[in-house]
Amino acid sequence: MKKARTKEKTEPIKPKIKRWVLRALGVIVALPVVLTLLYTVVPPYSSLMLARVVTGQPVWREWVPLDEISVNLQRAVVVSEDGGFCVHDGVDWPAVRGQVGNLLEGKRPRGASTITMQLAKNLFLWNDRDYVRKVVEIPLAMFMDLVMSKDRVLEIYLNVVEWGPGIYGAEAASETFFGKSAANLSTTQASLLATALPNPIARNPAKPSAGHRRLASINRSRAQVAGDVLSCISATDR
Template identity: 85%
Template structure:
């Protein structure tokens, strides 16, 4: 008489959940690495651009290489958003420590986001301001700085930054607000665009408020005396 084959016991639910969670975590860790490598040669879309596209909202972005974006705008944006862009490794740790100190003092932390951290947010994360997103920006920014050149990071930033509802990148912004290509922006126009970035929905570079004009004037003055804030980008690459 043949013995009945013993049936395999089903895998415990707890183990299956653990295996699924580990696989999901592996994908989440690997995806930014794979995409970052891809973005060394492929023009990326930001998460906000993708969200607007899938929800049927208009998106205007014309990708242009860095050499077709006025040095005036490059300087103005770096001075406004990340004056130590060429000196840090994706994260300005001194600025981060200062903001953490403010947090422990009960003050509201502000700033500390480098251009590289903003690129990490634009490409991989969401726009809502919360501490979880800020923490995630740090390793992602370090990854971007390791894989991409400073030139490529700035090029991506200037092509995915939001300058108004559905208006992304320097070329679309320049043509929308000033009717010219990004390569032909004057120092004044560049400063107006750079200082619109912190609040692109409320600030119109073509019709700046008195406060916006004041910020742009400060930015232009700083850009004139800031030295070579683009030293990590060779002259031939500009």
């Protein structure tokens, strides 16, 4: 007698796809968490830097510790980008609520990104302006603020932020535009660098336009009267 054939059990395709999708989502969610913990001790590269490396474009970044970056630049950047850096939990909630209100009123929202939120974007997210990215930025920024000291957040930010095509971090920017180390920046040079950040491709700190000079002058004046905006920073030369 012929033995009856037994059908091999195969898993349906849809459940298999669903499981792989869930696994992929789990990796996507877990990766920034794991990397953030790693970056508390390891110098990171930003997503923009990695994209340039992958596409064969040059990247110049020289990592320097925070106490080797002029306090003039630290202060100018905090005043320009995030005056409440030392007091919020990674997110400036009043600013966020204000921008949500503008959105509901039909106005175009702008700003509200803290240094920590910008760092989350630079390390893990994309550069286009959209609401999905903003929503993802918020929990990432809060987690960063939870596991990293303010010193470390500012140190990483000043070492990965873009200051020109292929120019990343304070040391590379200082050498490129002023021919000196980031430790030796004057208040004027620091303000020119800080006010270049919103548009680093168009604004050249070494050859500033009249508008750029005006913004730098405003930044320098604000920094002089801003109080101790670096009160949370423990760098010895502050």
